Amino acid sequence: xxxxxxxxxxxxxxxxxxxxxxxxxxxxxxxxxxxxxxxxxxxxxxxxxxxxxxxxxxxxxxxxxxxxxxxxxxxxxxxxxxxxxxxxxxxxxxxxxxxxxxxxxxxxx
Amino acid sequence: xxxxxxxxxxxxxxxxxxxxxxxxxxxxxxxxxxxxxxxxxxxxxxxxxxxxxxxxxxxxxxxxxxxxxxxxxxxxxxxxxxxxxxxxxxxxxxxxxxxxxxxxxxxxxxxx
Numbered sequence: 001x002x003x004x005x006x007x008x009x010x011x012x013x014x015x016x017x018x019x020x021x022x023x024x025x026x027x028x029x030x031x032x033x034x035x036x037x038x039x040x041x042x043x044x045x046x047x048x049x050x051x052x053x054x055x056x057x058x059x060x061x062x063x064x065x066x067x068x069x070x071x072x073x074x075x076x077x078x079x080x081x082x083x084x085x086x087x088x089x090x091x092x093x094x095x096x097x098x099x100x101x102x103x104x105x106x107x108x109x
Numbered sequence: 110x111x112x113x114x115x116x117x118x119x120x121x122x123x124x125x126x127x128x129x130x131x132x133x134x135x136x137x138x139x140x141x142x143x144x145x146x147x148x149x150x151x152x153x154x155x156x157x158x159x160x161x162x163x164x165x166x167x168x169x170x171x172x173x174x175x176x177x178x179x180x181x182x183x184x185x186x187x188x189x190x191x192x193x194x195x196x197x198x199x200x201x202x203x204x205x206x207x208x209x210x211x212x213x214x215x216x217x218x219x220x221x
Contacts, residue, residue, distance in 0.1 A: 009149075031208055042199065043152075043212040050208065088151060090210075095159050096167055097142065097203075097210060101151040 002027045002093045006100035013079050014108055021103045023072040023089035031092035032072045034063050036085045037102070043088065047074075079107045111135050115200050115213035122190045122220045130185040130216050132200030140203045141183040142167075142210065143175060145196040152199060158183055159205075190220045 003026040013019050023032070031050055035043040047056045049065035049072060056063050060083065062075045072089055084107045090099045116131045132141065139160050144152040154167030156175040164175045172194060174186045183202075187194060197217050203210040 004151075006151075033209070035212075042214045043201075045209050045211070048209050090152075092208065095140070095165065096154050096157050097201075098154060098168070099144070099152040101149060 002029075002091060002098050004089060004091050004098050004100040006087075006089055006103050008103060009101060010104050010106075012106045012108065013076075015080055016078050018078065019076050021074040021076075021087055021089075021105075023074070023091075023100055025070050025072075025091045025098075027093060028067070028070075029091050029093055030065075030067050032065050033090045033092070033097070034072070034074055035088045035090065037088065038085050046087075076105075079105075081107050081109065083107050113200055113202055113211050113213040115198075115216050117216060118214065119217050120219070122187075122218065124190060124192060124220060126190050127186070127188050128190065128218075129187075130198055130200075130218075132183045132185070132202075132213055134181055134183075134202040134211070136202060136204070136211065137180070138202035138204050138211075139180075140205055140210075141177065142201045142203075143173070143183065143185045144199045144201065145169065145194075146199060146215075147196050155185065155198075190218075192220045194218065195220045 034046040047063040052067040143155040158177040161180040200213040201210040
């Protein structure tokens, strides 16, 4: 059974700092997604990673996928308060999509 | 541009009551999903559908039923609600080729 593990689950960081969120999964897949969720809101798609070695960047966020290691990372560069949210990775297995537990990020001044 | 619309947004049920949650998408997507979100557990897949007339079980299907009679609609039913089904329910749809999933705004269900 596919398991998707994120770490850390909680992350408090200061503005201007860098950090990485990790997403490990247990079975073979070459499709991985990152979503953002603000409190009380729905999920917003950030990145779609469709192959080994895929790297995508949007603003201060950069996501990568290593299918051989079954690992994806979401790197935050020079964090700002607006990035405070919960970040989820999700892995495509056959026809369904399984989520990690989420990383609650708080960026403090 | 509506995207994915869930009805209702909020609902309180008594134990044993039944209800149906409606998800409608206007993007002509083949794939549709129902998830529940509980604190600290991320999103767990209840049921999904890969096309009109088809449904399949996800991680936590017990106590729920679904139907996909029309491509644009995916219904989630609770036949006899239990307090353990108190949760926020999200519907999503995707175009398989593109793979990105779009989510509805969620339904907050409380079973008392």
